[in-house]
Amino acid sequence: MINHSRPGSRVSVWVASIAAAAVAIGLAGCVNYAGIGSDQQIAPPAQFETKESLPAEGGQWPAMDWATQFGDPQLPALIDEALKGNPTIEQARARIEKASSYVGSSKSALYPNVTGSYAWTRQRYTENGIVPPPFAGTWQSENTVLASASWDLDLWGKNRERLRQAVSQEKVADAEAEQVRISLAASVASAYNRLAQLYALRDIQAREVKNREDIGHITDGRVSAGLDTNVERQTAYGETATSRSSVSDLDGQITTVRYQLGALLGGGPDRGLSIAKPSLGEGASVALPDNLPADLLSRRPDIVAAYWQVDAATHDVKEAKAEFFPDVNLSAAAGLDAFGWGRFLTAGSRQLQLAPAIHLPIFDAGALRAQLKGRYADFDYDVATYNQTLINALSDVATQVSQIHSADRQLVDAQQALDAQTKAYQLALVRYKSGLNQQLQVLNADDNRLAAETAVVNLEMDRRNTQIGLIKALGGGFEASRAGLATNAQTPIPAPSDGTAPHAE
Template sequence: MTSFPASIGVRLGTIAAAVAALVLAGCANYAGIHSDKQMTQPAALESTQSLPSEGGQWPSLGWAGEFGDPQLPQLIDEALTGNPSIAQAQARIAKAQSYIESARSDLLPKVNGSYSVTRELLSGNGLYPPPFGGNWFTEHNALASASWDLDLWGKNRERVKASLSQEKAAEADMQEARITLASSVARTYNQLAQLYALRDIAAREIRNRQEVGTITNGRVSAGLDTNVEKQTALGNIATSQATLSDLDGQIKSVRYQLAALLGKGPDRGLQIAEPALATGGNVALPSNLPADLVSRRPDIVAARWQIEAALANVKEAKAEFFPDINLAAAIGLDAFGWAHFLTAASRTVQAGPAIHLPIFDAGALRAQLKGRYADFDLDVANYNQTLINAMSDVATQVASIRSIDTEMSDAQRALDASTEAYRLAVIRYKAGLSPQLQVLTADSNRLAAEQTVTNLKMKRRDLQFALIRALGGGFDAQATGVAAPAAAGAQAASTPSAG
């Protein structure tokens, strides 16, 4: 065993003590900087009355095929393939993956090589005396170097964790973009169906008013009505025709909107056939909805991964307070003239550790750590708000659907009654037993009732699409590989620093 002189041992002990003291001082520098923010747990949000357990199923990925119109899932698939928003989300994932590769590279040793040739004239009155001074020389230099950051405090590892979390968040964001796009296509398609249904009503109304106009003409000829009733009938027919033209214009506009959602030009919208959507079935909420919603909504999953990334960034910032130790070595050749370049005497070798220790940085590291904690607080608040909004979204859609179901029965009874009233009014008018005004009043009531029932049916289906979207649209974090870790992991950042 090699022994060192006592003086060298004393000096080494003094250096070690100084380094230890500086390390402890660096650790103490972030004392008092912490966060008290907590992630909201679904159970803490009261929802048993608004979101009762009804034994229903979560939406499947093929939910669009459950509405009986094969064109709808085809349009959604086309949109998911061609819409630029999906390409944007995929680009964000690729960018996040590049950050992971960059962060991982800091965990491994790095090796570099260089070679240079310098032609230089040495001064005759400078450092080098004749025969070197005053002559031209060619210097060859080749160097191979290697360095390795030991990452004793995990700074680089935390950077990798942050990048991995950002990638997961980007993947969840892409799923969110897909679900949002699919829902937008379905709801716009339902709007197209609604306009077609209203157009059918308007077309029937034209025929009804033309029938009334024919009766009016006969009554005018018989002297039972005047030109006033005749012009009124003609005006009503023209009004219905104007409504039909307006609906045709709206249909074309919605077709163009669908084409844009598909990522195609407006002509693609003109090729879409008239919708043939079936009426949606009963609505039953899944069991354990609040707790399972956090893994069924991609926006909640993405917000959760953002917290994980922020937590890793906090730990990375804390590691900045400790010393960095970098091992470096280099070997090469350096000589004037090619003849001596490849000889053993031209070798250069250097090796040794490099230690970087923050001693006084005017508060820069503390400011950086405070900023990272602020990011963490922001991400926790965003997660909590996203969770609250998600539960409110589901409750709102369900309440609206139940309200329409109740309203629908009354509206249908009103339509049945007004339809019968109109039929009787036409018979009496034709028989000369009642005036035209009674027919027109009955017709207006029947038309409004029919439009109300149609709009309620379409609104209910639109709300069903919105509810499917609120329940995650078939997304499952476990199945897609983006499930976030348990919430307890993020609470570590909320405890005060111990250093």
Template sequence: MNNQINSSARRFTGPALSVLMATVLAGCANYAGIHSDKHIAEATSYATTQSIPAEQGHWPSADWADQFGDTQLKALIGEALQGSPSLEKARARVASATALSEGANANTLPQVGAGYSWTRQRFSESTLLPPSFAGSWQSENKAIITASYELDLWGKNREALKSTVSAVRASEAEAEQVKLTLSSAIARAYNELARLYALHDIAQDELKQRREVLRVTNGRVTMGLETEVEKRTAEANLAASEVALSSLDGNIQRTRYQLGALLGQGPDRGLAISRPTLATGDEVRLPDNLPADLVSRRPDIVAARWRVDATLHDIKVAKAEFYPDINLSLAMGLDAFGWGRLLHAASRTASAGSAIHLPIFDGGALRAQLKGRYAEFDFAVANYNETLVNALTDVATQLSDIRAIDTQIDSAIRTDTAARRALTLALAQYKAGLTTQLTVLNAQTNALASSQVVANLRMNRRDRQIALAAALGGGYADTSDSTKQAALPR
């Protein structure tokens, strides 16, 4: 009878245990309903054929600033890339991400350690210890070597390592973006300095002309050919020119200080910069296959893509948390009372074991953690798509501005040539007494305005060229597989 009962119990216990384990495991791995349908956009999915035409041009090289033929600009960019605090901060972020990656890599490897301890203890006389130890003081010496290893059956540690590697790649690309932003900011500030000097030259010419007008006016007033009104008008116009010139001097000083800050130096560094001698630059033509290739040419897009990749691995880490952890451990060494017996063979000790951690009920903490990882993934995807759209718009905008300036500049040059001729004729006629001061002043105003327009257009075009080089990545090229389409997290 008892045999029958035991047999029935065994038949019942086996299936029941299996059902119980299956139920527990199902509860541990229950992340059903948590998912995302977001994905990164393909560059070619956006309509760009009209705004970003293929022109058989070339991608900018790393020394794109050399096209302007100013050796001082090249030296300033090189100086900034060596000592800028902004770049130092970016390098520190890369170093921090690298350290985290090294720590994640350590979690995938066996851990081995060694320790020694010494304790002095009086043992109780009321326990099962033998009389030789009961009631006595003993010194225990223990020297142990330990080893442990997590089997990582579900890939949690491996995915965590991949996440940190992607974070390192993202930090490196972000550091390249800082370099590009810094170098383009220096080039644009340097071009602004050139613009201010060009306007300063125009203002000085205007000042000379108005001094000449005042001189002629004073002579005509002495001869009774002009009144005090014309004299005061000429003096007022001369004073206005002096104010404009002084304002330009202040702007030049301010721009020098800005350059000094961009170089990572004090304001005095900016005062040592010579007047720019920038050339027009290379012909502007976009490279072919631009939307598709841009994703590997812009460091900000590459960084955003690596951030998406990191969140994909974080999701896999969060899913692995639902499954049991299995850890193996081993310890061996020497353990003895007193000093004399520590190195004896009898003092040898060893142990080996395994530990399993199985999450059964956590109040929804693991599901909440996984939801957070999916939210981070959705954010990273949205950030990538936004970065890509902004990059394409950036390229199209810079190109459009350059083409518009090219159309305007020819007309502006013709207008300036005609205005200068008119001013020369008006001054000659005024000196000869054949026209009024008002005619001269009108001609001066027109000539000043047209010269300023030409100078600003030329400088604006070069500024757009610099911005276009930055929009095309400034010579950066990612050779990794970061541009591959991200698979949806399952």
């Protein structure tokens, strides 16, 4: 009887038969993951009470160019320089490239693998072996060319889950790189604000040197008039020297911060010395955006990174579950093999090989179950990390806002105190010139005025530093959808189910 069926039909039937056999063996397998699972889920932002601490105020989210609001063109230029040349940015990019390579290698497992080879062998065959005459006892050259292909059918989705896990890990690396960028920009701005603060304090101390010199001149006149003694003169000289020492101390701190800025910019310490004196303004008014807790999920790269880490863990779990089912691999090879060159390219030198294979875990002493338990533990850890990251983010924003409001209230009182202490000092100085006050009263009044002026400057600079912290806490201009990292985190990721694989009784 002649078989008229086409080769393609026979191959289809053959593949279907192997798949059916794999299913049958899988249903009869002994190794299973019954009883292993997790009930952990990422927390939705609505779970946390935030209305009182984070009220809707109709504010705007930070823009990518948030540094321009402080009115100093040098600051955004320094941030841009840091983002281009800092080694931490290069490290983040390298992590992205590494994650991308995992995606490529995981994707390759979904497709057939084809290889080709050629070999030439020169060999003398024994007269007493299995090689028959006329080749026994002679030298022969053997030529072999072979093309082979193999394909993992991935019936249970193991390779597909590995690819999805790699894609999620790449998104984790992308989000972490954004977090590095935001942190670096905020660090440059904070260091620059610290430089501005030190310069403002130095200006105060420089003026204080002048005040103490003026008091010293008055004291010299009073000593000449017999109204003061050399004790007051030396006291005045000592106070002036102390003020000069404070200026020198601030000069040293300024140089140190310049070195820090040079390192943040990815340059040497001399780069920091070339930075001009800051001229920062107050910045924009502080008002929180509406719907902040929910929208914060896509505005903070650390939350986005934590989300994709949980997503990667779910695919890790699914991949580990697929290990309990049989692997079905198809392989085939075709080529030519012959002694010498004369018959190498003839039909008689053809060689063909087909090798379908099924691998099923039957007994592994609990290795696969232990592996799955480990993957679930990783999933639980990543869920807990996400939840903690969200809690920390909400607390971070609330803390920065609270500190800004506190600084605003303190500044009102501190400015009033400075005004009063300045008037008290001026009156004491006039009375000292007139011989109505002792030197100690003038010095005390000047100390009080100096402390009040320093307090105002420190409060203003600390408030701006906290404002920079709030910008960072609100994501520093990051937006997940724009970065290609959008998530569906409004709905928590369900925990991988506690499935039960059928097993033989």
